[in-house]
Amino acid sequence: MRRDRGRKPKKKICSYCVEKIDNVDYKQYEKLKRFVTERGKVLPRRISGNCAKHQRQLTRAIKKARIMALLPFSME
Amino acid sequence: MELYEAMVIISPELEKDGHEEVINGLSATITKNEGTVSTILDWRKRRLAYEIDKKYLEGHYYLVYFSGKGTIIPEIEHYFRVTDTVVRYMVVRTDEQEFEAAAKKAAGEAAAAEKAAAEEAAPKEEAAGDAASVETVETAEPAATPETGEPVEGQDQEEKSKEPESAPEQAEEEKPAGE
Ligand SMILES: [Zn+2]
Numbered sequence: 001m002r003r004d005r006g007r008k009p010k011k012k013i014c015s016y017c018v019e020k021i022d023n024v025d026y027k028q029y030e031k032l033k034r035f036v037t038e039r040g041k042v043l044p045r046r047i048s049g050n051c052a053k054h055q056r057q058l059t060r061a062i063k064k065a066r067i068m069a070l071l072p073f074s075m076e
Numbered sequence: 077m078e079l080y081e082a083m084v085i086i087s088p089e090l091e092k093d094g095h096e097e098v099i100n101g102l103s104a105t106i107t108k109n110e111g112t113v114s115t116i117l118d119w120r121k122r123r124l125a126y127e128i129d130k131k132y133l134e135g136h137y138y139l140v141y142f143s144g145k146g147t148i149i150p151e152i153e154h155y156f157r158v159t160d161t162v163v164r165y166m167v168v169r170t171d172e173q174e175f176e177a178a179a180k181k182a183a184g185e186a187a188a189a190e191k192a193a194a195e196e197a198a199p200k201e202e203a204a205g206d207a208a209s210v211e212t213v214e215t216a217e218p219a220a221t222p223e224t225g226e227p228v229e230g231q232d233q234e235e236k237s238k239e240p241e242s243a244p245e246q247a248e249e250e251k252p253a254g255e
Contacts, residue, residue: 023171027083027139068083068166069124069135 012049016058024057026064029071036062040074079114079143081170081178082152085128085135085163088121095136098161102140105155111144115178118185128163135163141170141178 016024026032035043035050035058042062045055065071082102086095103113119137127133142148149167156165 022173026168064166064168066125068085068137068164069126069128070122072125 012046014049014051014054016054017051021054024054024061026061026068026070029065032058032062032065032071036071036074040072077143078146079170079172079175080141080149080167081174082140082142082165082167083119084138084140084156084165085124085132086138087161087163088132088134088136090136090161094161095138098159099138099140101159102152102155105152106140106142106144106148109144109148109151111142111148113140113142114175115139115141115182117141117178117182132163139178141175 024032035048037043042059045052048055048058050058062071066073084098084102086098090098099116103116106113117139119139121134121136123134124132128135152167153165156162
């Protein structure tokens with residue numbers, strides 16, 4: 001047994017790829033909520049496990065959802 | 077010709093007739109500028125994620141799918157700006173897939189509404205005195221929030237006034253400029 005301080009370098013997978021979603025939809029804001037912190041910030045890729053393409057789309061979708069008051073802006 | 081999706085928040089204080097007026101005005105603006113309205117979806121009343129204009133805690137959302145030339149956008153934005161019952165709006169480019177999904181959804185909702193109307197018209201006598209049997213038919217909405225459609229009673233929230241004013245009223249630059 002190797003000591004790894006409880007951190008498992010598990011390979012993360014992009015849930016949008018898994019669900020075969022071509023375009024991240026800003027209208028599905030309930031789903032977007034999974035990718036923002038309690039303070040409303042976008043989760044970084046290394047935590048969400050999203051691929052670069054979907055992370056880019058996600059960031060854009062979150063911005064739109066915020067403009068339309070579907071998601072809060074991040075609070076510092 | 078491009079495909080567009082307009083999302084509009086209409087003041088929750090406005091009656092249903094008022095909503096129709098706003099949406100009809102939008103349709104007229106689209107048509108007048110050589111565009112074509114494809115689908116109109118009532119996206120219902122929703123709680124806003126933050127207070128808008130220091131008075132709105134909820135709003136009635138609509139989605140309007142239309143096609144037209146790029147020059148139509150400033151005309152539509154002008155219409156939204158001069159219509160003061162429009163709380164917020166956004167126009168984004170979209171695709172065939174979204175158009176089809178919207179049309180399908182609209183057809184489903186129309187069918188459900190018809191069914192509900194028929195049910196309401198028919199068993200009036202039976203339902204009388206048996207309130208438990210009366211059920212309101214709500215159309216399924218996968219993306220809906222739990223709080224969707226619930227009227228908010230407590231209007232007064234203590235003045236937090238933390239609304240991020242950075243929110244632009246429209247997001248032209250947000251248009252996904254074609255992958
Ligand atoms: Zn992906």
